Amino acid sequence: VIGSGVPEALHRLTRHMTPDEAAALRAACATLVVGDDEVVVRDGHPNDALYVVLEGRFSVAARVDGQEVSFGEKREGDLFGELSLLTSAPAVADVRGSGVLLRLDRDALDALGRSCPTAELALVRALTEDLARRVREADTSLRAGGRKRALIRGVFTKLLGGGR
Amino acid sequence: MSRFLERPGEIAMRPPLAHLRTHMRCFWLRADRERLAALCDLAFAGTTRGALPVEPVGDGVALVWAEIPEIRSLHPLDAGRGWASEVDVSLWIPVKIGSRTLWYIPWLFVDSDVALILGREMYGFPKMLGRFTAPPPGEAGTFRVEALTVGEFGADARAGLSTVLEVRPADGRRRSRVRDVASVFSLSGMLDPLQWIASARTWTTGDRPRTDLLFLRQLRDVEDPGEAAFQEIVEAPCEVEAIHGGGLVSTPYEVHLPRRASLPIADALGLRLDGHPVEAAFHVTFDFLVGAGRSLWRSGPSPRAERPTAAQLRGVQAFAEFSEAELAVLAEEMRLGRHEAGHVFVREGQANSWEGMYVILDGEVDIVREERGRAFSRTAEEGEVFGVVALVDRGERAATCTAASETVVATLDRAGFEALRRGSNREVARKLQWVVARQLARDFQALTGSLRTWLSESR
Numbered sequence: 001v002i003g004s005g006v007p008e009a010l011h012r013l014t015r016h017m018t019p020d021e022a023a024a025l026r027a028a029c030a031t032l033v034v035g036d037d038e039v040v041v042r043d044g045h046p047n048d049a050l051y052v053v054l055e056g057r058f059s060v061a062a063r064v065d066g067q068e069v070s071f072g073e074k075r076e077g078d079l080f081g082e083l084s085l086l087t088s089a090p091a092v093a094d095v096r097g098s099g100v101l102l103r104l105d106r107d108a109l110d111a112l113g114r115s116c117p118t119a120e121l122a123l124v125r126a127l128t129e130d131l132a133r134r135v136r137e138a139d140t141s142l143r144a145g146g147r148k149r150a151l152i153r154g155v156f157t158k159l160l161g162g163g164r
Numbered sequence: 165m166s167r168f169l170e171r172p173g174e175i176a177m178r179p180p181l182a183h184l185r186t187h188m189r190c191f192w193l194r195a196d197r198e199r200l201a202a203l204c205d206l207a208f209a210g211t212t213r214g215a216l217p218v219e220p221v222g223d224g225v226a227l228v229w230a231e232i233p234e235i236r237s238l239h240p241l242d243a244g245r246g247w248a249s250e251v252d253v254s255l256w257i258p259v260k261i262g263s264r265t266l267w268y269i270p271w272l273f274v275d276s277d278v279a280l281i282l283g284r285e286m287y288g289f290p291k292m293l294g295r296f297t298a299p300p301p302g303e304a305g306t307f308r309v310e311a312l313t314v315g316e317f318g319a320d321a322r323a324g325l326s327t328v329l330e331v332r333p334a335d336g337r338r339r340s341r342v343r344d345v346a347s348v349f350s351l352s353g354m355l356d357p358l359q360w361i362a363s364a365r366t367w368t369t370g371d372r373p374r375t376d377l378l379f380l381r382q383l384r385d386v387e388d389p390g391e392a393a394f395q396e397i398v399e400a401p402c403e404v405e406a407i408h409g410g411g412l413v414s415t416p417y418e419v420h421l422p423r424r425a426s427l428p429i430a431d432a433l434g435l436r437l438d439g440h441p442v443e444a445a446f447h448v449t450f451d452f453l454v455g456a457g458r459s460l461w462r463s464g465p466s467p468r469a470e471r472p473t474a475a476q477l478r479g480v481q482a483f484a485e486f487s488e489a490e491l492a493v494l495a496e497e498m499r500l501g502r503h504e505a506g507h508v509f510v511r512e513g514q515a516n517s518w519e520g521m522y523v524i525l526d527g528e529v530d531i532v533r534e535e536r537g538r539a540f541s542r543t544a545e546e547g548e549v550f551g552v553v554a555l556v557d558r559g560e561r562a563a564t565c566t567a568a569s570e571t572v573v574a575t576l577d578r579a580g581f582e583a584l585r586r587g588s589n590r591e592v593a594r595k596l597q598w599v600v601a602r603q604l605a606r607d608f609q610a611l612t613g614s615l616r617t618w619l620s621e622s623r
Contacts, residue, residue: 018423018437065620086598086605092612117590124597125585131604132556138611139562142540152619159612 009054009077010102013126021119028112028119029102034058040080041095047084049105050127053077056099060160062092072157073097080160082127085109093160134159175246177282178239181454185408187301189229190357191331191417192348192444196434197223200257202582203270203432205558207380210579211395213518216461218259218268218378224348225433226256226267227331227419227442229298229307235279238453251275251296253309253329255429258354259378261460265354266376266399271429273309273328287400287457288381295325301447304415307331313424317588321425328427330420337416337441344444345412361410361448372403372453388469390496395463401455410448417442428586470500472574476525481547482599483523486592493592497580498523501573509565509573510551520555520577521600524548527571533563540614543568552603555581 006014006022014022034040034056041047043062058074071093074080080095085106104112113120137158145151170176200220208218236247254272258265273294274280283289292311299305309329314321346356360373367373377400385393419440421430430437474491477483477498483491503509510517512534522529524546531550533540541563544550553562555578576584581600585593 016431062616064616069619083605083609086601087609089605089609092609113594117594121590121594121597124594124601128556128597128601128604131601131608132553135553135562135604135608135611136557136559149619152615156612156615156619159608159615 007054007102009052012077012079012130013052013123016122016125017119021116021122024112024116024119025104025123026102028108028115029104030108032101032103033099034101035098037096037098039094039096040101041084041091041093043092043094044090046088047081047091048088049103050079050081050085050109051095052079052102052104054100054102056097058095058097058099058101060157061094061096062156062160063094069153069156071153071160079127079130082131086124086127175278175282176242177235177237177286178242179286179454179456180238182234182236182238182405182451183232183454184234184236184451185449186230186232186452187447187449188231189298189307189413189447190445191227191229191413191419191442192345193225193227193419193433193435193440194223194443195225195257199432199434200225202558204257204259204268206579206582207268207270208397210518210577211380211382211392211463212397212461214515216261216397217515218261221258221260221265224258224443225435226258227329228252228254228256229331230254231298231301248276248278250279251294252279253294253296253307255433256377261378264376266378268378270432271427273311284381287377288379288396288398290379294328301449304333306333311427314426315424317425317590323426326424327422328424329429330422331417331442332420333415334418334439334441335416337418339414339416340412340442340444340446342412345446348444357410357446357448358412360404361407361446364407364409366406367404372405374401374403376401391469392463396459397461398457399460400457403453403455405451405453408449408451410446410450413445413447415445417445425586425588431586471495472498472500472525476500477523477574479547480523480525480549482549482603483595485595485598490589490592490595493587493589494576494584494596495574497584498574498576500525501575503527503567503571503573505567505569505571507567507571509567510554510561510563512561512564514561515559517554517561518577519551519575520581521549521551521575522565523574523576524550525572525574527573528568529571529573530566530568531563532566540611542610549599549603552600553607556600556604 006026053074053076060071061068084091138155141155141158204218208216230252232250234247235250252274254269256267256269259268272289272291274291280291283291295310297308308327310325311328312323312325314323345358349356379398381398382392382395385391421437423437472495474495477491477495529544531542531544550565584596
């Protein structure tokens, strides 16, 4: 349910929210304009925010044995950074590109938890379901098998990319 | 079985029960299929531990508003005792058990305590007392159900009579069409009601159109109210005896479901709180018969449930943020299990696994992913959590989990998880959701780590 002023791109996060909760989440997010193929999240580095793509394209890549391997791209409505936001662990891939992002960092999430706890609960629930779905898709690909390298890349792309 | 003891003069209303000249208005809604599946799972797969899986047929839900001027028992012992009227407002979900289609009714409001008690005791109808306002048959207007609920949980929250459901005329919305009714019912594997309404006829025994209703009937345990002393999955047959008339409801309607913490209908079905459109609506006046129920599954005697103590949970890293009081709430919904080495908790690929999430209180558990390969296996230790993926998406188990040593675990099944998520303690709900989210994120990170290792090995 999208309230007024809440972009459709937030749908994946707002599906358990009332319009008021969705508006509270939107208000907690900062808007970030990114230009010139800027790196937003760096593989192996700390990251304390979740990003939602509003506009533009962001490529996902990681270095494996010193070689850069590409794992698809994030487009409108896709998320990244949620793992680090949840566990405080370093990012698992580079994300770079140009466009407009919504950014929810740990402090903003804590503040949302205080001002609208039901919105925070609904957000974490949506993130949880999203993660579970991606782990499942990865499992399905692994079961399907295939040539090892292509298989691993495909699974990685499912996990880290927009799933496209 | 021993004899059911009736107090002197008590009306038993044994089936078959004839419902005469019932005026029913039926509003068809499109809900969220996933939520419907989760609801069915809680009631059926959960209760029977997977023995009786029930699935929604689609995303449809019927809101049924029935005014029954005369209900009478046709049973030889009760037929001469008298009759009663009843208003009966309920939500019907078309479901499948194997290839059979039935209606699961998770909510039902009635206007009399006798109907409430007899219906609950006899069939397990989940009846609640309601107060009803509705336009007279044939007229448009607002339908309203009021019931005793709590809006927001809180120590100071007083339960009060408030509106829990409204069906309002909605000018802007599309009118119901004949083909809408036909398509929603045929999609659910049901007969097109307008077709049999058009036939306006009386059926004889044997060829009556029949539909079966499905219920969970249960009684709390008196010593441990968190447990059921008795549970049964019951089917109640409804046979149409005669159709007196009916047709489309031409006014467009929408449904409003004010948010009430103790009655989260919209959330459970995935309906909009404020103005959920009615896809199709019809009305019918008919006689129907509810026959003796059939037991599809019945619980047997089981050992007393053992719960972990708050002290046992305190040592678990995942619950570090829980206060003592919050751990006590959590412990109430968890169950303790003690197992020998070699005990298999869940098997990869296992469907309808109900146990949910496990927390290792003592010992070690091997988590093996046969399908992914040994590279993705690990051993979980004391304080770790496993089993969250299936808890979240109700899917098949992602790994086989076996006790590597003597192991003590605390489990939180899906019903417990749901109860805490919707419970009065918001902090517990929030922290628990975080525990699950963090564990999934860790699983996810471990998976990407394994994939990286695997990828570098493949060079």
